[in-house]
Amino acid sequence: MTVWQVVLLAGIAVLALKIAGYLVPPAVLEKPRISRTSDLLTVALLAALVAVQTLGQGQAVVVDARLPAVVLAAILFALRAPFIVALVAAALCAALLRAAGLAV
Amino acid sequence: MSPTDSAAWRAALSVALPVAAYGISFGALSVASGLDVWQTSVLSLLMFSGGSQFALIGVLAGGGTGGAAIAGAALLGARNSFYAMRMASVVGRRPIWRTLVAAHLTIDESTAVAISQPPGRAQRIGFWVTGAAIFIGWNATTLAGALLGDLLGDPRAYGLDAAAAAAFVGLLWPRLHARQPIAVAVAAAVVATALTPALPTGLPVLAAAAVAVVVGLTDWLGRREP
Numbered sequence: 195m196t197v198w199q200v201v202l203l204a205g206i207a208v209l210a211l212k213i214a215g216y217l218v219p220p221a222v223l224e225k226p227r228i229s230r231t232s233d234l235l236t237v238a239l240l241a242a243l244v245a246v247q248t249l250g251q252g253q254a255v256v257v258d259a260r261l262p263a264v265v266l267a268a269i270l271f272a273l274r275a276p277f278i279v280a281l282v283a284a285a286l287c288a289a290l291l292r293a294a295g296l297a298v
Numbered sequence: 299m300s301p302t303d304s305a306a307w308r309a310a311l312s313v314a315l316p317v318a319a320y321g322i323s324f325g326a327l328s329v330a331s332g333l334d335v336w337q338t339s340v341l342s343l344l345m346f347s348g349g350s351q352f353a354l355i356g357v358l359a360g361g362g363t364g365g366a367a368i369a370g371a372a373l374l375g376a377r378n379s380f381y382a383m384r385m386a387s388v389v390g391r392r393p394i395w396r397t398l399v400a401a402h403l404t405i406d407e408s409t410a411v412a413i414s415q416p417p418g419r420a421q422r423i424g425f426w427v428t429g430a431a432i433f434i435g436w437n438a439t440t441l442a443g444a445l446l447g448d449l450l451g452d453p454r455a456y457g458l459d460a461a462a463a464a465a466f467v468g469l470l471w472p473r474l475h476a477r478q479p480i481a482v483a484v485a486a487a488v489v490a491t492a493l494t495p496a497l498p499t500g501l502p503v504l505a506a507a508a509v510a511v512v513v514g515l516t517d518w519l520g521r522r523e524p
Contacts, residue, residue, distance in 0.1 A: 195365070196364075197332070197334075197358070197364075198337065200354070200358070200364040201333070201337045201341055201354075203364075204341075204345060204350070204354050204367060204368040204371040205340065205341060205344035205345040207368060207371065208345045208346075208347050208371055208375035208378070209345065209401070211372065211375045211376055211378055211382075212347075212378045212379065212382050212401040212404045213382070213398065214379050215380065215382020215401070215404065216383075216385075216386050216391060216400070220383060220386065220387065227514065227517070229380055230514050230520070231510060231514025232376060232514075233377070233473070233479070233514075234478070234510035234511075235373065235376060235377070235507055235510040236349070236374065236376075236377045236473065236510075237470065237473050237474070237479045237482050237486070238483070238485075238486035238507050239353070239374050239486070239503060239506070239507055240469050241483035241486040241487045241490075242486045242487060242489070242490035242503040242507070243352070243463075243490075243503055244463055244467050244470060245487035245488075245490045245491045245506075246360070246490050246491070246502060247463035247466060248463040249491055250360060250494050250499075252360060252499060253494060253497075254495065255491060259457070259460060260459055260460040260463055263460035263461075264463045264464055264467060267460075267463075267464035267468070268464075268467050271471040272471070276316050277320050277468045278319050278320050278322075280467075280468055281464050281465060284457065284460045284461050284463070285457035285458055285460055285464075287457065288459070290457075292454070292455065292457070
């Protein structure tokens with residue numbers, strides 16, 4: 195599959211999911227089991243992405259400069275720092291650790 | 299303008315501006331993941347859902363298959379269906395062209411601002427102003443970030459790989475408000491990490507989604523309703 199095909203198919207899928215929500219009868223939303231599972235699905239995927247993006251390198255699990263950077267970002271989010279501030283801090287942390295030779 | 303109208307405008311713009319600004323990081327990370335400037339811009343224009351966009355470039359950057367990237371983006375986008383069901387009563391289902399535009403603008407932030415306003419006009423202002431402002435800002439900053447990222451070179455030297463992981467922390471954080479989502483987050487992270495050496499790239503993330511389905515359907519660790 196080319197990158198263009200992935201971009202277009204995924205884009206259409208996400209847009210179709212939004213449109214589908216306007217077409218279903220409102221009663222489906224009232225089912226707590228469905229809305230709860232949807233909320234938890236988002237949480238699980240985001241948490242899994244945090245783990246894989248922090249520790250994964252292809253199929254290997256490695257600890258490098260990303261880990262302290264992500265911990266710093268989590269602390270900043272806990273302190274209610276703006277999104278962009280936490281991201282820049284994480285990037286700077288990893289970049290400085292690498293430049294100083296303290297981490298790969 | 300009534301006080302509730304101007305409160306809705308203020309809420310919409312104060313949410314939209316910082317969110318739009320981090321399109322910069324999406325654009326830069328996307329070109330670092332191997333997409334070109336055009337592909338990056340089309341993602342923000344067509345998909346227009348931050349979590350799904352970051353998921354797609356994350357899977358591709360890790361060497362995952364196209365199928366895994368599409369599945370990851372779509373599963374993360376599934377929550378937009380529920381926002382859409384909720385917003386249908388705010389924006390209405392007719393005329394059809396307006397509903398289609400509303401569907402495209404139905405994301406975390408436009409839904410959150412709308413439902414935090416009093417019902418009626420203020421909710422509609424909250425939805426449309428937040429959605430439109432983020433759409434314009436997100437696409438402009440995505441393009442800027444993609445052009446900038448192209449000039450930067452090796453993303454690791456700037457810690458951009460760490461920023462990508464931090465972006466998911468930022469999207470996750472506001473959702474960890476109770477015991478159940480925290481337990482699911484920890485379990486999903488452990489499952490994804492444990493399966494990383496065993497499964498092709500992209501699939502551990504999808505496998506971790508099973509944790510949510512099991513806990514969601516059984517309501518394990520759920521709040522007991524009084």
